[in-house]
Amino acid sequence: MKRPTIADIAALAGVSKGAVSYALNGQRGVSETTRRRILAIAEEIGFNPHSAARALSGAAADTIGLALRRPARVLGFEPFYMELISGVEAELSARGQALMLQIVADADAEIDVYRRWWGERRVDGVLVCDLRVGDPRIAVVTDLRLPAVVVGGPDGVDDVPHVWNDDAVAVIETVEYLAALGHRQIARVAGLPDLWHTRIRASAFRGACERLGVRHALTVGTDYSGEEGARATRRLLSGEHRPTAVIYDNDVMAIAGLGVAQEMGLTVPGDLSIVAFDDSPLCRLVHPALTALTRDIPAYGALAARHLLAAIAGQPVGSVEAPTAKLVPRASTARPNTAT
Amino acid sequence: MKRPTIADIAALAGVSKGAVSYALNGQRGVSETTRRRILAIAEEIGFNPHSAARALSGAAADTIGLALRRPARVLGFEPFYMELISGVEAELSARGQALMLQIVADADAEIDVYRRWWGERRVDGVLVCDLRVGDPRIAVVTDLRLPAVVVGGPDGVDDVPHVWNDDAVAVIETVEYLAALGHRQIARVAGLPDLWHTRIRASAFRGACERLGVRHALTVGTDYSGEEGARATRRLLSGEHRPTAVIYDNDVMAIAGLGVAQEMGLTVPGDLSIVAFDDSPLCRLVHPALTALTRDIPAYGALAARHLLAAIAGQPVGSVEAPTAKLVPRASTARPNTAT
DNA sequence: CCGAGCTGCTGAACCGGATAAGTAAAATTG
DNA sequence: CAATTTTACTTATCCGGTTCAGCAGCTCGG
Structure with a gap:
């Protein structure tokens, strides 16, 4: 049994292909009676329009793309x-759009x-x-006139629409609390040093520490993986000026850090x-x-998606700020045991 | 500047559309000289074939679909x-295939x-x-003649090709070790009770426990989330016949369980x-x-993808077994402190 | 030296929808 | 009631590839 096409519907209904197309798309040009008959037939034979045929006639793909550039080990x-x-x-699914996902190895692959x-x-x-920093993808999407929304910023995004969080405020709030x-x-x-948000957090951290008289022991860069988070923690805790508090750039590394502290016999939050x-x-x-610094990440993604769809629809969209991450104090932070 | 089409290439090269198509697809029908000229022009003007036009002429979509049915909370x-x-x-990307991803709420949505x-x-x-158990999706893909590979089994998959792990062996190995x-x-x-692999693990667990004279305290069902893993652990550890060992159906719940044990003042692995x-x-x-019971999940996914592509290509593919999960003993298991 | 077979191309049909243009009949208008 | 507009379609074309049939011109065997 072949996949049904509008021609099949047309034959069954005794009308032309054009009439079927009008009926299915809610265009005027067919009587209400005929429209109903056509819709009934379409329903009955389980008709779905061939997306390629639609696309060929200038319709949108109704699909947005997301390329992620992280090794499987970290993504996982x-x-x-x-x-x-x-x-x-x-x-997307609420609006009948699909998502095309691709995991890539490096910047060139992503651009390709x-x-x-x-x-x-x-x-x-x-x-x-x-x-x-100096992200080549911005120029590529601009050149291609490929509608795009950057998840990040506000620095480093020229005129491409973007959604962003004010990480600086979150970092400052945390340092003030500690x-x-x-x-x-x-x-x-910290996470990867060439990511813009790492840089933004770093500079906010430096500023807040200076202002508050904190001798911040060290900032260690990692690739966001738990392994590196653990290694960085070992280094910090074995060093000369052992910190009494550590801020981790993601949750995985923080959990790994907690494991290291326990392994080294330090109590959390007493010693760290x-x-x-x-x-x-x-x-x-x-x-x-x-x-932890909590933010509603699904909502952040939804906001980005909504913005991208607006940009695709040709609406002027600019920069949008999502709610700042909120500090949620739990049991892992307290006064340090030893006053400096 | 419009997107270039083969007609543009044909005009530039002074040949017909057909010749260009032959040249680009490595078909015979054009001389090596002409082919090279056409390829050079295509390269220069940055030509990419319109996927919809291709698909319309009967080509494959070069895309496979993955619908995931878990709430965002758990998936995350x-x-x-x-x-x-x-x-x-x-x-997929090694073979020029794309992945279409959709997260769905329930079985009906997935079938749609x-x-x-x-x-x-x-x-x-x-x-x-x-x-x-009694999964309606099997019948749907069979009816539609939609090429499909089930990630799971071997029970509950009629004649649909599938890739699977022998979870029973892994569970038995674990119980024997403990x-x-x-x-x-x-x-x-345990995880969701209506998943086939939960059932398979449960029956293997029961069998092994009986054989080895283990009075297994309890099996608690969860939704795989950390919260439920924590709650289940609290219940088990507060009950009358406190277990000296717990097997968790995923890593997230195991970590949550560890947290609960520590919170209740039990030492791991001494008490649990x-x-x-x-x-x-x-x-x-x-x-x-x-x-933990380790398996190479990316390799499992790759195997499934490879199989699906083979099935799409019309090759006869059946059931394939991926390597069984291996028990990797670490610091969380030891002799129990108190002999029963 | 002539027909058969091959090479290297052209022209046109085709895939399945969308849509502009055309048309006959019905409804509205003056 | 004729003229005009509207309705309800049909026909034809287009989107951008693929592919089949056709057709020169060349090569080659007999």
């Missing part, structure tokens, strides 16, 4: 992306993917994540306070529960 | 899917997605995950041994590190 257990995708999906998707008209637009508790040696386990950037249920479930 | 932080997707992606994808010819086939350590009260925190089904870096990073 970092909740951020999955939550982001959930949010994006929720928005954009070119191909656009050239083959597979997607109407893309979400660009993990904005880097300083108020009495911490004077705060370290930071821990704060995680980004909250996941695990932060609540480990013992002690981790103080 | 369960590493399994992201790792699976990474593996699927690795295989399959129907639509197939009707609109958006995908060439689908991966079916989370096989349930029994050999001296455990006689082993509990199990913990085993996680599925390993993630976090299992190695918490303290104590968790004994």
Whole structure:
């Protein structure tokens, strides 16, 4: 049994292909009686319009693209992306849009993917994540006139629409909180240094520490993986100026750091306070529960998706700020045991 | 500047559209000289074939679909899917195939997605995950003649090709190991009861416990979330016949369980041994590190993808077994403190 | 040296929808 | 009631590829 086409419906209804097309798309040009008859037949034989045929007649692909550039090892257990995708999906499926996903190895591969998707008209637009310093992708999407929304910013995004969080405010709030508790040696386990948001957080951290008289022991860069988070923690805790508090750039590293502290015989929060950037249920479930900077990541993804769809529809969209991450104090932060 | 088409190339090269098509697709029918000239022009003007036009002429969509039916809350932080997707992606992108992803709320929505994808010819086939008892999706893909590979089984999959792990063997190995350590009260925190693999694990667990004289305290069903894993653990540890070892159906619940044990003042592994089904870096990073049943999930995904592509290509594919999960003993399992 | 077979191309049909243009009949208008 | 507009269609064309049939011109065997 072949897949039904409008020609089949036309034959069954005794009308022309054109009439069927009008009827199915709610265009005027057919009587209400005929429309109903055609719709009934379409329903009965299980008709679905061939997306390619539609696309060929100039329709949109009704698909947006998302290329993620992280090694499988990191992606696998970092909740951020999955939550982001959930949010994006929720928005898209409510509007009959599909999501095309591709995991890429490096920047060149990602750019190739954009070119191909656009050239083959597979997607109407893309979400660009993990904005880097001097990111070549901005120029590519601009050149291609490929509708895009950057998830990140506000620095480093020229005129491309973007949705962003004010990470600086979140970092400052955290440092102020830790300083108020009495911490004077705060370290930071940061993510990839060439990501814009890492840079933004770093500069906010430096500024807040200086202002509050915190001798921040060290900032250690990582690739966001738990392994590197653990290694960075070992280094910090074995060093000369052992910090009394550590801020981790994601939840996975924070949990790994907690494990290291326990392994080294330090009590949390007595000997070491821990704060995680980004909250996941695990932060609540480990013992002690981790103080975290929470944000609604699915909502963030949904916002980005909504914006991309607006951009695709040709509406003027600019920069939109999502709610800042909120500090949720839990059991992993307290006054330090030893006053400096 | 309009998107270039083969007609543009034909005009520039002074040949017909047909010749260009032959040249680009490596068909015979053009001389080597002409082919090279055409390819050069195509390269220069940045030509990409319009995927819809191709698809309309009967070509494949070069896309496979994956619909996931888990609430965002669970998906977000369960590493399994992201790792699976990474593996699927690795295989697909190496072969120029794309992945269409959709997160759905329930079985009906998932079936609708399959129907639509197939009707609109958006995908060439689908991966079916989370096989349930009496799963209606099997009948749907069979009816539609939609090429599909089930990730799961071997029970409950009629004649649909599938890739599977022998979870029973893994569970038995684990129970034998715990029994050999001296455990006689082993509990199990299980996943969703209507998933086939939960059922398979449950029956293997029961069998092994009976054979080895283990009075398994209790099996508690959950939705795989950390919250429920924590709650189940509290229930087990507060009950009358407190288990000396617990097997968790995923890593997230195992980590949550570890947190609960610590919160209740029990030492791990002294008072309680913990085993996680599925390993993630976090299992190695918490303290104590968790004994886990490891399997290479990206490889599992890649295998499934490879199989689906073979099925789409019309090759006869049947059931394929992926390597069984291996027990990796770490610090969370030991002899129980108190001999029963 | 002539027909058969091959090479290298052209022209046109085709895939399945969308849509502009054309047309006959019905409804409205003056 | 004739003229005009509207309704309800049909016909034809287009989108951008693929592919089949056709057709020169060349090569080659007998």
